[in-house]
Amino acid sequence: MTRHWTPLAVVYLVAAIAGLVGTWTYNAIAIAERNDFIGDLVSSGPAVSSITTDLLVVAVAGSILIVAESRRLGMRFAWAYIVGSALTAFAFTFPLWLSMRERRLASMREAASDVDV
Template sequence: MTRHWTPLAAVYLVVAVAGLVGTWTYNAIAIAERNDFIGDLVSSGPAVSSITTDLLVVAVAGSILIVAESRRIGMRFAWAYIVGSALTAFAFTFPLWLAMRERRLAAIREATPVGPA
């Protein structure tokens, strides 16, 4: 198989790295300060709870998309992106999945014959 890093796949990969670095910078600060991470998410006022709920709903919808679309186009290990989001951040795993999806679509396009059969 040839490399299928389309420009769009590369953009998604850059966004994934930004999501990982951005979220884990704050996670490291919370760990270093011995903060109650879960408690802070749900008890720091309505604005934080609103953002938390917003992101949770997006993560659930995105996880459903990951499973459904991965099945549709034959991507393996869709579950790993969802499990990985609990270990890192959905801000990392979702754009990473988008990059890998773009690569898979490029591979499908390359393998599909063009013209009359």
């Protein structure tokens, strides 16, 4: 039995780590500077509002995918990725979920090939 860390799962995991480090670097700067984080997202002009709206829509669609696909594949704790995105960043939790999804798919493929043998 393998550990199911496929190359694609590793790529997603690296993306998750980059998302966590990248977003929290800027979050730490905003906190240190005592910026109004939420206020800046919605009132810093049309470009920032556009990006905020863009990311919010992607996060909602991604959250729906996380729930639906997790149910289909029998992955538990889908809600933890969504809650975690509010505490960290969707740029972290979504690729992390993709990595865990890839591991689940690899596990299912291995189990299916063991039955066929």
